Amino acid sequence: MIRVALDAMGGDLGPRIAFDGAIEILSRHEDVVITVYYSPHSGLDLPKPHKRLSLIACSDVIDGDEEIVLSLFRRRNSTLYQSLNALANRSSDVVVTLGNTGAMVALARHLLGVLRPKLYPALIRELYSNPLRCLVDLGANVHCPPSMLVGFAELGAAYVEALSDEIPKVGLLNVGVESSKGSAVIREANRLLASKVWPTYLGYAEGTELFEGEKNVIVCDGMVGNAVLKASEGLLSFMVNKFKKAEGVSSLFETFYQTERRHGACLVGVRGNLVKGHGRSDLPAMVGAIEYGIDIARANLYSAIETRLCNEALESGD
Known part of the structure; x- marks a missing residue:
């Protein structure tokens, strides 16, 4: 099973896009399970129960325009923190978010760690x-x-x-x-x-x-x-x-x-698979971002990149 952690609160169109995208993905892939991290204060009706869909309510949301300050790392009940923490604990295989790029990068480095010292994570499109x-x-x-x-x-x-x-x-x-x-x-x-x-x-x-x-x-x-x-x-x-x-x-x-x-960019250079979708994503774009996440999880992308970099360092004597 591919386990997707989906941060529902980052997009401009609200969590409904994430809910609907998750249901669409589950109808396409029998080997995927999705955990959606959302705010109960969003006021939307939750999707109907599904055996491969879990919903986790979080009391905090990191907005798209928030600055990256030290207090960010203490906001453990935010949807973004919780989804990344699931990846860090290996209870998910990939995180997909439409949220704050700077916060995602900072929290990913903090919770997951980098593949190599002084190697800075980068977004690839x-x-x-x-x-x-x-x-x-x-x-x-x-x-x-x-x-x-x-x-x-x-x-x-x-x-x-x-x-x-x-x-x-x-x-x-x-x-x-x-x-x-x-x-x-x-x-x-x-x-x-x-x-x-x-x-x-x-x-x-x-x-x-x-x-x-x-x-x-x-x-x-x-x-x-x-x-x-x-x-x-x-x-x-x-x-x-x-x-x-x-x-x-x-x-x-x-x-x-x-x-x-x-639909989305991939953050590489950290110990986990992450997809960052555009904040303005509509439903097709949300589905495309999750599909992208499934692809890189199947390939175990971060592990493959880490192995390649380690092999290169050994061959070059670094």
Whole structure:
């Protein structure tokens, strides 16, 4: 059985999306059980009893706009804390949340621990699922020294190896491909990555290489990655709406929009499987985020990444 811990309180549309998403998932997967962590003060009717669905009422909710302060770690009755604690105690295999990204990252590091000292967790988003192509980081880290970007490259490469037959080929997102381009941080990260045997590093990547080209792991800091992702999603939505009345064109955009794995990002670098969905997720997006979580739980993703990083450290003598 795959055991999903679902934080119901993070999304803009309220816990009903999580309740309905859980019921839909259970109708599709006979080998999945879901525990939903919710606030009884939400005022919604609870879903009908289901033998593979558990509901746990929590007295606290971490809002999406809350700052990351020390008191966060004492809020043990919040839905996010409880769901992550279930993962830490190994009573669940994956956590899915639409909630506060900063709180999720901070609590995940606190409760689960990191895979390797000085390796910072990163959010990975799949740009394509077949062939697998991903962007790292999407906002878990904003101020990133060169060593952190190298760590993102390693996490992204291990992710690709764990979930596909693709050979990871890393590119460092920059304003140009010339060696003189970019900040001092980018140029130093370029030097460090070029000196490594693994992962395979192909140099700088420009924005035009995000969705096509040889590089299938695109690395950047969290602020750039988040801006790039949301701009891409906004453009796609704009194009879908713009061409709704154009025969054939609209259906092409909608097919891409609906079939590519776009519902959620995966937090890697901690000792557990986590999916962070968009706060504005509707029911299909909620279902897609849970499906994503089930996929990475089946692959035991965090364990596969940890094994790959350990093997690489042994081979390189680090």
